[in-house]
Structure formats: structure tokens, C-alpha cells
Amino acid sequence: MTTELKTGGQHGYLRIATEEAFATEEQLDAILRLVKEGRADKGTVSLWGFYGTSPSERTTFIRERLLDLGELRLAAMDEAGIDKAVLALTSPGVQSMFDLDEARGIAARANDHLAAACERHSDRFIGMTAICPQDAEWSAQELKRGKEELGFVGVQVNSHTHGHYLDEEQFDPILRACADMDIPLYIHPQGPPDEMIGGMVEAGLEGAIFGFAVETSYHALRLLTTGVFDRYPSLKLVLGHGCEGLPFWIDRFNYMFNAGVRSQRYDRLKPLQHSLHHYLRTNVWGTNSGLPSPASIKLMMEVMGEDRVLYAMDYPYQYVPDEVRLLDAIDISPEQKVKFFQTNAEALFGL
Amino acid sequence: MTTELKTGGQHGYLRIATEEAFATEEQLDAILRLVKEGRADKGTVSLWGFYGTSPSERTTFIRERLLDLGELRLAAMDEAGIDKAVLALTSPGVQSMFDLDEARGIAARANDHLAAACERHSDRFIGMTAICPQDAEWSAQELKRGKEELGFVGVQVNSHTHGHYLDEEQFDPILRACADMDIPLYIHPQGPPDEMIGGMVEAGLEGAIFGFAVETSYHALRLLTTGVFDRYPSLKLVLGHGCEGLPFWIDRFNYMFNAGVRSQRYDRLKPLQHSLHHYLRTNVWGTNSGLPSPASIKLMMEVMGEDRVLYAMDYPYQYVPDEVRLLDAIDISPEQKVKFFQTNAEALFGL
Numbered sequence: 001m002t003t004e005l006k007t008g009g010q011h012g013y014l015r016i017a018t019e020e021a022f023a024t025e026e027q028l029d030a031i032l033r034l035v036k037e038g039r040a041d042k043g044t045v046s047l048w049g050f051y052g053t054s055p056s057e058r059t060t061f062i063r064e065r066l067l068d069l070g071e072l073r074l075a076a077m078d079e080a081g082i083d084k085a086v087l088a089l090t091s092p093g094v095q096s097m098f099d100l101d102e103a104r105g106i107a108a109r110a111n112d113h114l115a116a117a118c119e120r121h122s123d124r125f126i127g128m129t130a131i132c133p134q135d136a137e138w139s140a141q142e143l144k145r146g147k148e149e150l151g152f153v154g155v156q157v158n159s160h161t162h163g164h165y166l167d168e169e170q171f172d173p174i175l176r177a178c179a180d181m182d183i184p185l186y187i188h189p190q191g192p193p194d195e196m197i198g199g200m201v202e203a204g205l206e207g208a209i210f211g212f213a214v215e216t217s218y219h220a221l222r223l224l225t226t227g228v229f230d231r232y233p234s235l236k237l238v239l240g241h242g243c244e245g246l247p248f249w250i251d252r253f254n255y256m257f258n259a260g261v262r263s264q265r266y267d268r269l270k271p272l273q274h275s276l277h278h279y280l281r282t283n284v285w286g287t288n289s290g291l292p293s294p295a296s297i298k299l300m301m302e303v304m305g306e307d308r309v310l311y312a313m314d315y316p317y318q319y320v321p322d323e324v325r326l327l328d329a330i331d332i333s334p335e336q337k338v339k340f341f342q343t344n345a346e347a348l349f350g351l
Numbered sequence: 352m353t354t355e356l357k358t359g360g361q362h363g364y365l366r367i368a369t370e371e372a373f374a375t376e377e378q379l380d381a382i383l384r385l386v387k388e389g390r391a392d393k394g395t396v397s398l399w400g401f402y403g404t405s406p407s408e409r410t411t412f413i414r415e416r417l418l419d420l421g422e423l424r425l426a427a428m429d430e431a432g433i434d435k436a437v438l439a440l441t442s443p444g445v446q447s448m449f450d451l452d453e454a455r456g457i458a459a460r461a462n463d464h465l466a467a468a469c470e471r472h473s474d475r476f477i478g479m480t481a482i483c484p485q486d487a488e489w490s491a492q493e494l495k496r497g498k499e500e501l502g503f504v505g506v507q508v509n510s511h512t513h514g515h516y517l518d519e520e521q522f523d524p525i526l527r528a529c530a531d532m533d534i535p536l537y538i539h540p541q542g543p544p545d546e547m548i549g550g551m552v553e554a555g556l557e558g559a560i561f562g563f564a565v566e567t568s569y570h571a572l573r574l575l576t577t578g579v580f581d582r583y584p585s586l587k588l589v590l591g592h593g594c595e596g597l598p599f600w601i602d603r604f605n606y607m608f609n610a611g612v613r614s615q616r617y618d619r620l621k622p623l624q625h626s627l628h629h630y631l632r633t634n635v636w637g638t639n640s641g642l643p644s645p646a647s648i649k650l651m652m653e654v655m656g657e658d659r660v661l662y663a664m665d666y667p668y669q670y671v672p673d674e675v676r677l678l679d680a681i682d683i684s685p686e687q688k689v690k691f692f693q694t695n696a697e698a699l700f701g702l
Contacts, residue, residue: 050614195550198514199514199516205569205573209611242599248596263401263410268553290603291602292602296599298650299646
């Protein structure tokens, strides 16, 4: 396919890519230092030991593109016909770090850096706040600063924080801030924590190919099954990568959840106010980052509703303009295509 | 929905349920002994500590129904309009056991017991062989006995064996026997091994709701990514539960596999003769056990092809006649419905 991809919406819609990554030098330096010191978990060692040091064409491209919030990125967006990119600090953010002063500082400076780029290119770049879940109270304050001072439209949490998940009580200030300030919570993958990674690294399967989805769907399901959305009915959860498979599995989740609750199998699982379908269709949005797959996108729309499925590219990890061409041609209605590429993102993020 | 579900095919097809479970007393006794002695893994402790001892309505029903290969099962099949059931020894088979004499004996006697039931009810019951992967050479012999003497049409392996997977060299005799004798290999879930289960048990998520799919899709992906189907191009792999999500994810698997191979990220991942799509569409069949979901079934058909998607109920774990009514009404063509409920199973299992 060789037709030129144009920005500007002449074909009927703007293309807003909603899960696009950037990094800062000090973030990558800090993560690589942890890797070298043997203090990073296996997933981080595999991910950044590879992306941070490999001389391959793929990793060189990705490193260079992650660090750029200017001309390279804009040229790539132009080439792929992407009008706007919703940007977030790349996985694992600062969540692998142990020194909280350092972690908070790196997150805050990344936010300042991103805000400046969004101001320079206000017609192209949109920001999400980076936080440091290790310090939930600070993170709640940073969410306020991100929304009110920096103009950010959401927050990205890179799944587990040292093996802990947002349903745990210590993270409640983050969920409350998201709900109170109407900040969509995008849970982005990283590798599973050491106690869940098993032989995945040796198998070559702990990363984006497989382990990322295990980790992130597990995180989401922990939230869905423990009443988080009964406590915070307005909380908005966003998941990439085909909504991390949840729409495909929702009937099984719901059946087995109810069976477990009825037979009181687990202390942790109690009756909820609604079915798991309800939360998926009320509190969850899904993007197709890394999954430019018509069949999967159509399933998401059928199961979640066409107002809840958003386009994403996953630049620079998966920069393939032909995927945009493929999705331009997806067999959904023109109205659905406008929602998918443009207006669902505008509605969710308040653009 | 209250219309009567009839067997006999007057509505246009027989219903063949392809992932139906039974147990033997000595199998459950041996597993519960391991649980009591503290020698079973966390997944088995959770699964059989619950199903084996809970007094709840659900578990009492399931225990009674697993042990029955006679009137209760036939009555349930009649009530749900199931003409034929493909039966296999319930998870984890004998794969949690350490005493190989005992494990082999329990598997062999389960095979004899099942063969007798299939002979008594040859118009309703079809058998799959139980093996003891801990002893791969014995298992290959038992596969031969199952096929040639007992009339069985496949083999069920309940995913990992003490944390080991069928792509590992010690299990090669099993794969070779399946390929050489044209025996479909059904990989059925169990909980993830201890090194991969993390906090899933405490979260109530290690079982059929979530962990089963993590474990089984991991197992399948290990086979797909390591050239097993280049070594054995005729090998037939069957996966339940919506083909364990593989069709939803296949584009991402394939993209990230190729990216990893090109950049030589993992020693284990080498170029294959074909794309991962090819193996999914050539060597893999999927059933909808536990996933009576029109959207997911249609996605499976779109991605894998309509000749590779089979009906299953997952009796007695998920005995819901209304699910049969729902799938009778699924919006696929009449020809596709015949394939789904009947002829794909006949072709795959040589019925």
C-alpha cells in the first residue's frame, strides 16, 4: 500500500493516536543504573537491558525516537497521517525506582519537559501526567498539578509498582484523585513482577509479545473484581493493546467471578453492585495500540460499545504507517470510523 | 429461554461437545492426599482444596458429576441437547503427582474406565487418552494403546507438568507420537506453576477466571514460537476457552515475535519457516469451552477459519443449557453452524 497518508482530516476524520511514548535521558539513565546494579526486576532487566543497550536497528530507532519531542516525531506523525498524539512517559515510568526523591524528581521533570513540548506544538501534542505510585499522596498532588497547571488530560501508570497493584489500599489517593478530578487512568504494561514471571524471560515471552498483556489484564481484573468502580463510579480506566483482551474474555470473567462469589471460594471476592460487563461498558475504554487488527477492533466495539474504542499507534515501538492504511480501510461504518480515530478520544480526554 | 433442546439433529446438526470432563475416585484421592501433605503446588491446592472439599452447591454438583460416566451425564446431555461428548480426565490429570508408578497406574486405569463407558454408550461418549507426561516414553506407548486398543480420538494434557512444558526436549516422544499417529493434542488449563502464580491465589484470579488462560496460552505460545510445528508439520493442537485468546492476539504475537527475532533479542527465538498466523491456521483448532460468546466465536472463525472452531460445553464445570440456546441462535450461516457444532469435530477427531 502506497497511498499518501495525510493529516488534516480531508478523508473525514482527524487521527488521534492515544498511546504514544516518550522518555527522558535521566529516566533511562536511572533505569539502566538499576539494571547494572542488579536491583531491577527481571522484566525491567530484559526490557531496558535490551532497549537501552542493544545496537540493533530496532532499538537504536526506538531510543532515538523516545527521546525526541520535536522534529523527528512530527515528521513521523506527518508521514503516518497522525494529527495528534497523546504522549506519556514510557514504561516503566519511574515505577522501578527505589529512591523516592529521585523517582519523584524524574517524574516531575518529565512532566515539565512534556508540558513545554505540548505548548510548543499545541496543535499536535497532548500530554498525560507521569506519577510515582510509590508515593501516592505526592502522586495525587502531581495529578492536580498536571491537570490544572500543565494542561494534561490523563495519567499513565505502568502497571505494577514493585509487585503492587492499584487496588491495594496504599494507592487509594491516586484512584480518588483520578475520580475526583475526572482524570482518565491509562494502565500501560510492563513485564510481570518477579513472582509472576516464571520462565517467561528464558522463553522470550515476558515482553510485549505476551507477558505485558498477562500483567496488565491481571491488574485491570484486580480492579474490576474488588469493587473499585463501586467506590468510584466515575473512575475512567483506559487499557491499550485491544483493551488487554478483556472484551474477548468478559463472559468467562463474569461467569467464573459469580461462581466464585456464590460458593464463597475466595475471601477477597465479594458481591458487587453490577456485573463485570457493566464496569467494562461503563468505566473502561480500550485502544488498539500494538493491535492493528480489524477482527479484534470490531470485537471490542461489539462488546464494549463503539463509543469506547480508540485508535493508538504505540509509537515508536510499533511505527508502521501501513497499519494506518489498513485501519483506514476497516469494514466499519464511516460514523464508527470517526469515533474510533477522533471523537472518542476527544470525548474521553476532553480535547 | 425455555424451548426444549433436543438431541438427534432435527434442527440441522448434531451437537458434539468437545471438552467435557470426568474424574476417577483414585485420581481425586491422590490429588487430595498431595494437597493435605502440602506437596501440591498452589494452583492445585486452590483448585482441589476447593472442589474436593467445599460443601457448596456448585462443588457438590461438580464432584458428583465428574465421577459419573452414566445416567447423570446422559440425562444432562439429553436436557441440554448434546448428542455426543468428547471426554477427558479432568485437570490436572495425574500431572501433579510425584510417584510415577502411581501416576501411570491412575492414568491407565482411568483410560480403561473411560473406554468401558464409551463402549457402553458408543453413540454418546467419545474418549481422549490420559497420559503421564512425567514419563514421556510410557506416555507415547499409552497413546498407542489409547488409539489402537481403546478407540480414543485424542489426548488431553493439562498444561504444565511440575512447571515444565511440552516444548522441552524430554517431552518430545509425546509430540512425536501425536504427530506420527495423527492424535490431536488438546492442551487443557490448570493453574500456573508456583513460579508464575504470584499473588493470583490471594486475588482469587488463579483459576478458570484468569490464571488458566495465562497458563495455557503461555504453553501454546511456547510451542508456536520454537519451531515445534516445523519439526512436526502434521501435529494438531487443540485449545479450549476461545482458543485461549490466541486468535485475538495473533497479530501482536507475530509482530513482536518477528521484531525479537530480527534484533536477536532472545537466544531461544529463531526464524521459523512460517508466520505465527500460518501455524494458527494450519496446526491449531479452538473450542469455545467456557466461552459461550458469539463475538469471540465469530472472531475465532474470522481469524482461524470456520473449519477450525468447535463447540464445547465444559461440563460439569459450566453446565448451562441456556448457553446452548444462545449458540443455536448465533448470527452465523447455517453451514457455519453445522461445522461449529458437528462436522469440524467429526473431521478433527475422525468420528
